[in-house]
Amino acid sequence: MRYTDNDIPTIPLREFLSALGEKPVKSTEHFNVYYPPYRDDSEPVFVVYHTTNQWHDYDSDEKGNIIDLAKLLMNPALDKNPKAFIVRCMNDYEIGKEILERSSRPIEPVIIKLDIKNVRLTDFMKALGQEHPVAANGNLRIYKAPYDAKGEPTMVINTETNLWRDTKSGAYGGIYDLAYELTGSCNMAELNRYIAGQMQELEKSKAEKVELPKQESPKPKRKMRF
Template identity: 30%
Template sequence: MNIQEAKAIPLADYLQCLGYSPVKRQGCNLWYKSPLRTESEPSFKVNTELNRWFDFGLGKGGNIIDLAEQLYQENHLPSLLERIGRQAHNVRPMPTLSRQQPTAPSFQRLEIKELAHPALLRYLQERGIDAAIARNECRELHFTHNGKPYFAIGFPNVAGGYEVRNPFFKACIAPKEITHIQKGNGRNYVCYLFEGFMDYLSFLTIYKRNKPHSPDLTDKDCIILNSVSNIGKAMSRLDGYGRIHCFFDNDTAGRTAYREMEQAFPCKVRDASTYYSEYKDLNDYLCGRKSVQETECSQTNKSTADSERTRQVHSAGRKIGRGFKP
């Protein structure tokens, strides 16, 4: 099999051969639970017209060869082509188009408002997020996508793009970038680092709950990666801080990201996920939803000292979030 033959294989059919079926369809887009990582909500998209994929959790995408490279963690092209051909030997290739038509941007007629829609505020309330905090940190976006009108929560990044979220829709408006929130007049000594903006909003909600008389986080800066794949983009901004607290997910991607941070800043980094080690992430911790996935609950990469520390915190009856005292 050569490169052109591989790229002619429909991605949806290839994924079906591997045992992955779409969770939902939106026009020409098929949404899957990512084959590259563990997740509960589908954020892996296949565009059947372009025959391309994008994983919004990783911030990566491409053609079938790019997908095989991620799936099998190798970049030897002949080997990848051989595996694709072996797994999809009964799949019929896509018809070749004589001329590719230019495609319009996925998000059009974008309108940015103050966050106020009752459905969006209700969604945040269901996830335990304080409404006043959400109004201050997020925006309300109205746009068309594949010709249909939508509205969603928008969380801005440093490049003018947005993370986009509502109960049924998870995406980003390009460019995909990190968010850097600096408090006070100058750079603070400590920076809190989060994977996604729901983690960040969850932290602020916990902080406000525990410090109702001084709810604003004024002496710490925050960086939200908006995907662990953006960790490299945050490195230069983190370089000037004296201490970095990582509030990453308790899963493989989160632990890998923390090890990368530990290697880059060995004397500065602190693992704040030990405070919610029985939960997948900060939002589950806020809502009291313990992880039910055995592979993630095992915490095989967590040290005995971390486990003992967590038991002491819970046995002492400390209220939720008190471990996040600055």
């Protein structure tokens, strides 16, 4: 939730203190005991009563509600309004809890419905934007190296073995080796997602191609006979 000035009377003091990073030394059903949050003290003399939502400093004998506490805690050079200080602290606290909750959620495994080992390298090159090779010789297809900034035609694919080799760098291998050259990742799950993502985009682009209806040539007009 996000707090406003209207929520301040209902904010429990113990929640406000949690937002400030204060933890109770003692916690009971009716009250919590803290070290005073606005000064250094060797004794836990600051008590928050849950029923009344009031606090009492038994050393200085100061007491009050959440706004009175905010006045003691806020920096006058930065905060002029105790209500604004309370709302900001509580909203920052809520945002922090949301981030922590999201980060602690288990990540569901991504199921990839693709037999990646059997993906043809020539199809993968199409997915990378190279519809056709630069040259072909028998079962060899020459492409511009997609992992090279210069994009020189040094990558050769053998369509029979479904393997590739770079004639310049000497790099070679299968589709996973090519994906490594492109991503720099050695994580198999990341490589699977990358390859599957590229192939999915290729299939999507194929599906989006709609054949235009053929335009029929206009029929010749009949000549009128007299």
